[in-house]
Amino acid sequence: MVQRTFGAKYTPDDVYAGNLFSALGAIDSGVTCILDWSHIHNTPAHSDAAVKALFDSGARAVFAYGNGQNETGRYWEIAASKFPGDIARLRKQYFSSDDQLVTLYLAAPSGSPEQVLPTFKAARDVGARITIHAGVGPAGRNGLLEKLNAEKALGADTTYVHCCTLNDTEWKLIRDTGGTISIAGYVESLMGHGIPPIQKAIDTGIRPSLSVDVETSVPNDFFSQMRTAFSLQKREAWERRHAGDRNPPAFLTAREVLEFATIHGARANGLDRKIGTLTPGKEADIILLRTDRLNVMPMNNAVGAVVSNMGPQNVDTVLIAGKVMKRNGQMLGLDFAQLERLGDEARDRVYTAAKVKNTRI
16 A cells, blocks of 8 residues: 555655655664665656655665556556666766765566566666565565576675575575575564565575665664564574474574674675774764663673663664764754654645545544
8 A cells, every 4th residue: 555555646755755754763763874775766856856865864875776656566667767777867966976875776676587687787787786575475486586597687786685485596596696685574574474584594604684674564773673583583493492303593692683783784785894893994883872771771781782672762872974963862953843844744745645544643
């Protein structure tokens, strides 16, 4: 409903508002870098609005340029979207340098090879990395990655999202071609995508990154995502132990899960040379977390507290590339009255255009 009913009616102004709120909300919750898996590009003006919002937010962001939306879901029929060819203009107009806070990806559709291959080519023609949803629900058992591999289309420049229902050959193809994966355990469990493949990734020799996926139904903070991954992997390990498995998987440690949310996220975004660890020479994307809150008092193990107990209320200070974006628990430089008006106007406009009753209280 969100994509076809609302997405089909989005104006560029609505795209701007949505992206700005989401990027600012990420910073507020302690996320310094996001990948915007953006498939609301009904026209080039929609694309321009999405990019402008990311730049205006001050977030470090990867703009993953994707298809448009219409009521039928047949994005390829939206001639005005100019997808995927408009990526060449976007590269030239906004992403001529990789030495900036917002960088370029392409969000490929999960259709047939005939639909996917042109998008991969469009991305590689302009030197953009690729992300694609794969292995989602029963439809994800179609062997798409095997088919793409037969066309020599898989590479280390690609991040595969979800991967819940991939077959063993596809997992090995991702590993052997140097691809990265991103698991959104909360939404995968919520929406029936399949069992979040945390242990499968580990067994294959791949360290996953984590995703929020969709804020229409999932919290935007990574504390929730880390705890989801932590608990889901332990659940699978316990099930195998209870079933009599003589060689069950080891339990993940809190430090490993924290690495999923940091360095492995940076690697999946092609940014590990810049961010992901506190290393001399990297850019200062740093969050300071309060330990004088009841949810972590008295403090004992810092990493364990971050993964198992902390939440957005512990985020005191956020720096992105050395610039302070949040301090003493407050976002800096924002006009909240203006933001409220921007959000209210976009909400009312979209609901009216989609002819959906607004049930706000």
